[in-house]
Amino acid sequence: MNLYQAFYERFAPYPDRTALRMPETDSSMTYGELHARSGQYATLLASSGLQAGDRVAVQVDKSGEALALYLGVLRAGGTYLPMNTAYTPDELAYFVENAEPAVVVCADKQKAVFEAIRERTGIRQRIFTLNTDGQGTLNTQANDHSSDFVTVERDDDDLAAILYTSGTTGRPKGAMISHNNLLNNGLTLLDYWGWKEGDVLLHMLPIFHVHGLFVACSCALLNASEMIFYSKFDATEALKSLPEATVMMGVPTFYTRLLAEPEFTQEKAENVRLFISGSAPLLEETFAEFEQRTGKAILERYGMTETGMNTSNPLNGQRIAGTVGFPLPGTEVRIMDENDQPCDTDGVGSLQVKGPNVFQGYWRMPEKTAEEFTDDGFFVTGDLGTINAAGYVSIVGRSKDLIISGGYNIYPKEIEMVLNELPGVLESAVFAFVHPDFGEGVAAAIVADGSANTITAESLASVCREHLAGFKVPRRILFLDELPRNTMGKVQKNVLRDQYGQKEL
Structure with missing residues (x-):
């Protein structure tokens, strides 16, 4: 089914529940309001000529409206293409030329950049603007459209998103991610991490990235949980919100910055049942210092743009510093030597994964896609890893110099x-x-x-x-x-x- 339909079925019974609480603007959005807003965006996109499968390129700052836009693109059957707000005009031009989006949504300050790209490439697309405060032509025009929209049906392997990831050749590759890739991974994490009624997520991650959008938001939406939604990480603000949260997801930098704050105490972290770290290796000393300070062990997991999450330390059980835990249910992980043979226990080799979370291939790069998959369907991650006798996976290096x-x-x-x-x-x-x-x-x-x-x-x-x-x-x-x-x-x-x-x- 369309990924949005799966989200909606989970939160539809709670239209008055807070979906997003945004302390920076002293505002909030209920699940009913989020559904209605996504419907207005979907109606606007459809009326602008968006067809199922068309790409919608988005380079905007994080906001509640930006999340509603993502959901609106899904509802309209489009393929969401989020772009880092730090990208330069040269980088953006490549993405537009390669993906040929039918619609571009950007901040007002970036509109001239995309107009220049449109003129130079001859690729025609509608350009809307959306700013941090939620204002812009997208917002204004959406206000004139109905929130009643019948979500477009999509098949499991239809694309929900394309995320660009740089490659060893220097040219970014568009990872094609399906509705089923995202739904399967989200439901797996929901169960594996023990999401439950009343969980509140402290969300300080960007939403142009797998971690912030496809892991954090998917889990919260599927659980109909409240998100305390910040535009970026700020240690002072995190200290204010931690007592109201039960789950926090972050990169290792978040945790090192919290530990640098004298006010970060066991009492501040007491209400949080689960601290999750990913997107970069967590230093063992950070793990140890955090546990000593708070009495809680950070749960480290391992994923990548092309696969979503692959492994995780256990919710119940020993979380071991320096490891990324066990393969998630439904995901196969193996370590292969230079002769393409399975490594012995603790042997270092090429880490390869297979499962419903693994992407559909690289956009318009069939040869590159073929290179990255083995004959029996495993994706070669480019990471070097080991699996110990207890089954814990460790990432020990990166064969692609990432x-x-x-x-x-x-x-x-x-x-x-x-x-x-x-x-x-x-x-x-x-x-x-x-x-x-x-x-x-x-x-x-x-x-x-x-x-x-x-x-x-x-x-x-x-x-x-x-x-x-x-x-x-x-x-x-x-x-x-x-x-x-x-x-x-x-x-x-x-x-x-x-x-x-x-x-x-």
């Missing part, structure tokens, strides 16, 4: 493509360094060709900011005479990480 900074995936090749085009740069290598707040930061080793006397770390970072989202811009830039290479001539990024990847240089 950097995860503050929960965001960053692929070095995309940054290297920008750096290598700059005057004075002979070659570059981008790698991770240990960041005390974000877990990992972006570092770049540069070999200059001597043609530009004015090349500096500041000038390189400045140019990167023009072409890349801010979270991808190198925070540490080194100038080397040459890059370390193996006997085959391949750059050894592990050597760079070992020599220059520590917190302090």
Whole structure:
């Protein structure tokens, strides 16, 4: 069925229950109001010519209206394409050209950017605006449309969303995610994490990301739970809201920042039954310090854009620091060696997954899709992992040099493509360094060709900011005479990480 219909069947009995409480604007939205608003958006989209399967590209700040828009796109049978608000015009142009959306929704300040892209590409789409305060042409026009809308029927494998994830080739890939992928994963997590009547979710994650939209929101909607809905993480605000919440989801940075607050005590965390961490590795010292401070063990899980959630530490049972728990029900996880044979217990190898949570493939990239799946249907995640004798999965490395900074995936090749085009740069290598707040930061080793006397770390970072989202811009830039290479001539990024990847240089 259409994913929205599954949500609606769960919360329809509670139209007067608060769905979103938004302390920053001192406002709220009930489930009845959320349903009605999504109906107005669906009616507006359908009247604008949106057909089932058409893409709706959305680059807006987080708000209650933005969540209602997502639900409206689902109801209208569209395919939702969320985009990070930090993306640059160059990045946005690629997404528009590749996905060819029928509708674009953006903030007023971004409208000229999308109009310029439309003129340059010749790809025609309706452009609506939606701002943080909920105002804009989308809002204004939706007010004139009926909230009565019959949700468009969709099949299990029809696309609910496309999420772009950068690749080792430097060109982002659109992961095609179906209605069934999201519904199955949401229902599995609802049961595995023990969601129950009265649960309240503290939601401080972005909603252009799997974690915030497809994990956090899906669980709350399927449980008809209230969300305390903030635009972003703020430790002071979190301390105010924690006593009213029973579940919190976050990236490791959220927890390190809470631990830095003297007011974060066992009493503050007492009402929260479940703290969940994901999107980046949780340091064992953070796990231990949090448990010592609050008496509660953080539940770490493992997922990715293409698969949703794959594994989780148990709700009831030992949560072990440094592991991501067990495969979720219905999901198969295996560790394979370089000869495509199963690894022995504790052996390190390629982590592969299979299940109804796994995506449908990459948008308009059939060859890339085929490369990423084995003949027997397992998705090759690119992560290196182990499974111990008790069945706990651990992620020990990333074979694709992925950097995860503050929960965001960053692929070095995309940054290297920008750096290598700059005057004075002979070659570059981008790698991770240990960041005390974000877990990992972006570092770049540069070999200059001597043609530009004015090349500096500041000038390189400045140019990167023009072409890349801010979270991808190198925070540490080194100038080397040459890059370390193996006997085959391949750059050894592990050597760079070992020599220059520590917190302090």
